[in-house]
Amino acid sequence: MEFDQNCFASYKGKDSAMGFVNGHIYEVVVEQKKHGCELSAYFDTTNGHDFVREKIPYANEKSLQHFWNFEGGIQ
Structure with a gap:
């Protein structure tokens, strides 16, 4: 998985x-930030429906x- 690209997790x-x-x-898409990472989930492939949660900090x-x-x- 690379930062700033769609991937599956x-x-x-x-x-x-x-x-x-x-x-x-x-x-999901993971963005690298100055003080950590942020994850956005766009689609639940298991249930087949949209799942938008943006900028969950880690x-x-x-x-x-x-x-x-x-x-x-993660690369």
Whole structure:
């Protein structure tokens, strides 16, 4: 996965109040920011519906990877 490009990631955290479900695969974009990362989820591929949540902040790549599984890691 590269920054600023659409990719697929599975959510591996507990089901969240934001609507993320453990094990579901989402189409996401991760932006690298000065003080961490921001994730935007656009589509829940598991259920086949739009899922727009923009600019969810994470302190760093390690915290992002704690909740999300990216094929090939983050580059």
